[in-house]
Amino acid sequence: MNEPIIKIENISKKYNIGHTEPYYSMRDQITNLFSFNKPKKTEEFWALTDINLDIQKGDTVGIIGRNGAGKSTLLKILSQITAPTTGKITMNGRVASLLEVGTGFHPELTGRENIFLNGAILGMTGKEIARKFEEIVNFSEIEKFLDTPVKRYSSGMYVRLAFAVAAHLEPEILIVDEVLAVGDAQFQNKCLGKISEIGKQGRTVIFVSHNMATVKSLCKKCFLLDKGKVVACGETDKILDIYLSDKSINDNGxxxxxxxxxxxxxxxxxxxxxxxxxxxxxxxxxxxxxxxxxxxxxxxxxxxxxxxxxxxxxxxxxxxxxxxxxxxxxxxxxxxxxxxxxxxxxxxxxxxxxxxxxxxxxxxxxxxxxxxxxxxxxxxxxxxxxxKDLTTLIDKFDGVIIHPHEWVSLA
Amino acid sequence: MESVKQYTIEPPKKFANINFSELWRFRELLYIFVWRDIKVRYKQTAVGVAWAVFQPLFTMLIFTIFFGRLAKVPSDGVPYPIFVYCGLLLWNYFSVALTNASDSMIINENIIKKVYFPRLLLPFSTAITPIIDFAVSLIILFILMAFYHFTPHILGIILIPFLLLISLISASGLGILLASINVKYRDVRYALPFFIQMLLFITPVIYPVSMIPAKFQWIILLNPMSGVITTARNAFLHGTFNWHLPAISLGIGLVLLIVGISYFRKTERFFADIL
Known part of the structure; x- marks a missing residue:
């Protein structure tokens, strides 16, 4: 096998959780200097411990796990938004990360202006945006409102425009977080289509979602994170089975x-x-x-x-x-x-x-x-x-509800 | 997208160098940030331009009444309004650039938490943006001079870009330092307007530097804006130039910039965690 496009070695991330105020103030810091009490202890929290992963070029990989399993932290480290505490990641290509749709959109600016602003923030060059401008506008289906400030957009239009820009990124590695949870179903499908297209072009996609159906349809391989550790990796179907049958993911009521x-x-x-x-x-x-x-x-x-x-x-x-x-x-x-x-x-x-x-x-x-x-x-x-009475045992069930019914012989 | 070679993500080192090649790669984003801020500022054109015109004009008026007329502050033989406006021109740029730069991290928090780019672009771009207001104020200065039948010296026009550059260096240097402190200590933000107000009085804006006893003048000159404003005045109003003043200002400005960037680079990697 070739050299992986992303090689993650021993990555750990520690957060210090203060139990007092979310921010420090200079005032407190100065008064602490003169107080004899030791400063309040902060608690350490390891969001990720010893992550080792290789991701191959051209793979579309899903990362799944419960809330708080460390998925977002891992994505933030991969996108260089936050630094790891230990370990090393070797990247062999340009990364674009989509942790949110419409990052940096300015409400006062028009749709047209925001395409350029958002594109640049996501790492596209001006030439590139200009070249794809037409395509982005078509994808977003908001031609008519291109010169309206986005503050007047409906939330649906906003998401469409934002995703249209993001969908036209052409990085070697695309990192996508839960962004598809927004927008109407039809547009969501369009976006998923776009992502799988990106995957088919030989680009590498890392995808995080709570929607298991989406993960299943997009990703061949999956990693399961739990409490900051990789607990399983392999074929998506296998990993989904492990994840869904894991009793520990159910709360005890x-x-x-x-x-x-x-x-x-x-x-x-x-x-x-x-x-x-x-x-x-x-x-x-x-x-x-x-x-x-x-x-x-x-x-x-x-x-x-x-x-x-x-x-x-x-x-x-x-x-x-x-x-x-x-x-x-x-x-x-x-x-x-x-x-x-x-x-x-x-x-x-x-x-x-x-x-x-x-x-x-x-x-x-x-x-x-x-x-x-x-x-x-x-x-x-x-x-x-x-x-409860153990009389009904579901075996070959298919559907979304179990409707009460009776089978009656009439002849 | 331009392709990049292999790179690594590692825990931050103690001393981080400035990654010039990366800054160069992201130069377009710098233009975009400046463009965005100007666009937003002048979106409601009337208010945007009017503010740039009236703010220095009214300050000048108030200062003329209280310091020029009532307190009879000397003005080196030129009409006091022109004298004080000449100082305010650069001072206003400096104070706005400094405020913007030091708030830039907090204002752009949502972008910082979601996308990677060299964070240094933000304080820089926000310090560049008020140059537009500066240009508007400069035009007002010429109108004001015409009104008082005062002919500006050509030397002033030649020197003004350089003086503006020194102001940009000083404001962004101090602004970058404050921006990173601001991320951690949120109360610094509220102390800054007061600090800038105090700085106005120890900068020769409303009075000439000649009013200060000679043996204390060096203290005033530690403030880079003193040299810049005095040079601008001498050049515009008297046609004289002493290279010592801007040289000292530039030197101090560069020291501020280096200190600011070093501190910023040291703390940058943790911004997203504490913002």
């Missing part, structure tokens, strides 16, 4: 939500925060492993810290392949009778359960004018392929 890393887009001093979520089975026990058709209840604890207007609460349940099974939104006013500021607790009851066997994740969010708190993967649970 209870999940502590204090970790800031679980959150997306949540403002720091939000007036509502989720604290804990648990799953109660039909026997009133906390259990993340449910039987087929078993009724269950989700119990959510939150803190309501600042007085404010009403907000909405929402949840969704996603399958392990990333498909949203269903979602629901309600108003906080209807749910909480008193508007006092304190701990809140509420439940979502499922008297009937038509979910087929598999692993599911629950995402929860609280939204006022802005996102108050949003945890895309708050807890996961599984449905076992057997009913």
């Amino acid at each position: 209870i999940s502590d939500l204090s970790d800031i890393n679980l959150r997306k887009n949540s403002s720091e001093n939000s007036r509502f925060k989720f604290d804990k979520v648990s799953i109660i089975n039909s026997e009133n026990q906390i259990n993340g492993s449910l039987k087929l058709f078993e009724a269950f209840t989700i119990i959510i604890d939150g803190s309501h810290t600042l007085k404010s207007e009403d907000f909405s609460l929402a949840f969704d349940i996603k399958s392990s392949l990333g498909t949203t099974m269903f979602n629901s939104i309600t108003d906080s006013k209807g749910l909480f009778s008193s508007s006092t500021l304190n701990k809140k607790k509420f439940s979502i009851q499922f008297k009937e359960n038509y979910l087929p066997p598999g692993t599911y994740t629950i995402g929860i969010s609280a939204n006022g004018k802005n996102v108050l708190d949003w945890i895309p993967e708050a807890i996961s649970f599984s449905i076992e392929p057997v009913s």
Whole structure:
């Protein structure tokens, strides 16, 4: 085999987590000089430990793992956004990384101007952008709004334009993080098509996603990360099996939500925060492993810290392949009778359960004018392929719901 | 994309050199950042240009009333408004460039956390952007001189690009240093306007350097903008030139730049972790 295009040797990354303020201030630093107390200890956290990987030229490789497994940290190190603590990576080609769509888009500038700005930030030269300008505009389907400031764009248009620019990068190595989670399904497919095309041109693609269906369709090979280590690598189907059947990826029916890393887009001093979520089975026990058709209840604890207007609460349940099974939104006013500021607790009851066997994740969010708190993967649970009374055993199941029904002989 | 040869990613070394070839490779991004800032600044054309015109003009007016008329600060024999405006021209550029450069990391936080490029481009580009405002103010200076029937000396026009360059070097040098400190210590950001205000009074903007007793003048000259402003005035208003002043300013400016870049390079690799 040839020399790998990316050779990762013994890469580790340590973060120091301070438990006080997120930033230092000069004032504190100076007062610390004169105080006799030792400065507060920071806790060490190893986001990655001893990663060794070889990635061959032309491969489309998926990186999967739970939230907090270190996928994002690895991508950030590969894209040189942050430096590793130990180890060495040898790159044999130019990298473009797409950790976010529309990095650097300026709301005041027009679509046309942002194509040039974003392209340059992603590493394209002016000539290159000019050459591909037409193609980018066609791909984005926003010709009409090219000279409108992007602040007037709908979020769909924004994403289209941003992805169109990114899709026309021509690096030797393309690093893509979870960016496809946005946009409508049709456009998502178009983007996936573009990525697989890039892969077929002999370029190397590193792809991170929670959507297992996408990983499966794009990547031949996969790496499974868990707690900062590579726990498995090989053919995608094999790795997905390991990942999806791993019992440790199911929570035990209870999940502590204090970790800031679980959150997306949540403002720091939000007036509502989720604290804990648990799953109660039909026997009133906390259990993340449910039987087929078993009724269950989700119990959510939150803190309501600042007085404010009403907000909405929402949840969704996603399958392990990333498909949203269903979602629901309600108003906080209807749910909480008193508007006092304190701990809140509420439940979502499922008297009937038509979910087929598999692993599911629950995402929860609280939204006022802005996102108050949003945890895309708050807890996961599984449905076992057997009913409680052990009478129904699912064997050759296909589909997205198990609808109750009866077979009746009429003749 | 231009192809690059093999490169490695490793833990940061103690002393990082400036990677000139990399900076050169990313030169277009520098233009783009400057272009973006100018574009955004002048997007609402009326407000953008009006601000560049009125801000120095009103400052000049206030200073003329309080320092020129009421406090009777000497102005080396030229009308005080022209005298003070001449100083403000370069001072305003310096203070805006310095503020922009030291805020550049925090303002562009979202890009820094998502894409790699030499971070040095940001403080540099933001220090270059206010040159546009400088050009507008320079035109106002000539209009002001015409209004007072004052003929500027050609020497001033010849020297102004060099003086601007020295100001750019000083502002970006100090700005780069403050930018990296700003990432770690967020309160520095709030102290800076006060610091700049103090600096205005120990720079010969509202008074001539000749007002300072000769044996203390060297202290004033440690501030690179003192030499720049005094040289600009001498050249524009009197047609005289003493190369010592800009040479000292350039020297100090370069020292600031080297110190700034060294500190910046040392801390750069951790920006994304603490921003």
